[in-house]
Amino acid sequence: MTRDACPLASGGASAAAGATYRRVIRAGHGVLRLLDVQERWAGLEHVPRTGPVVVVANHHSFADFAVVGHALTQRGRFGRFLCRADLWRSRPVGRALDAMGHVPVDFAAPAAAFLDARRLLEAGEAVVIFGQAGFGHSYTVERLMPGAAALARTTGAPLVPLAHWGSQRLWPVKRHPDAPAARPTPRRHVVVDVQVGPSPVPGASSQGDAGGSPRAVLSDARRQDVAATLALGDWLDATLTRLQALPEHRPTHGPASAWPTHPTHLGGGALTPAQATLLDRRPPGVVEAGWGSREPRPAP
DSSP: OOOSSOTTTTTOOHHHHHHHHHHHHHHHHHHHHHTTOEEEEEOGGGSOSSSOEEEEEOOOOTTHHHHHHHHHHTTTOOEEEEEEGGGGGSHHHHHHHHHTTOEEEOTTSTHHHHHHHHHHHHTTOEEEEETTTSOOTTSSOOOBOTHHHHHHHHHOOOEEEEEEESGGGTSOOOSSTTSOOOOOOOOTTOEEEEEEOOOSSTTOOOOOOTTSOHHHHHHHHHHHHHHHHHHHHHHHHHHHHHHHTSGGGSOOSSOGGGOTTSOGGGTOOSOOHHHHTTTSOOOTTOBOOSTTTTOOOOOO
């Protein structure tokens, strides 16, 4: 399915998008209620009720869209997600994604997605980015892309981190490159925690040094984006680990090592970050700081 731009970013009908979004949210919430999923939200006040915002979340499950999207609706916001472009290959799915104002990302040529997301922010929308450039198959924050920080820097939108845990028990990710896509594993009474934090880079300026050379300005912008991304990663990594260690998320029977969705640094049986490299996407420019591996950060 070919497309030129996100309908909302191109000035499409936001009212129609809102109606579609409400129907999808109601359907997703209905499934969560049917399974008696217990959603616990904290820190939602950090998401502004109006105006542009870049929300950066960890990503370990196909159910993350429902969990993060439902949390944002508690603040009256419809998150416009950046999604991998191959989801648009299915015509019905592509139509639904377009109707909700989501943005396709071609990781081989991401500039179009960046421009679409920037136009959404300039229109006052909430843009949601799973900053790991795909799933984190070790159920940790192994790496982050700096694009979210660049969007915040160039638009002046606040950069808000969101960590969540529990959705992987509803729909995990696969463990081997040759394995088929994992299927849903619906369970009742699953606890899903969502923690939103303040921007780790408050007051970041979107202006470069107007008097410097173009190369110097670009270099300075890159340093700002990497620094902001490192701060985001530190917050996401620490907060995710805290959520994972809560009693409600600890393995309840058998050895923890037998739980394939519990991270190895907490004794679980998930892939290690090193093993997950066979599955994880690492586009050019990715920022890695030893978060998931618990390795010390290399000197800059």
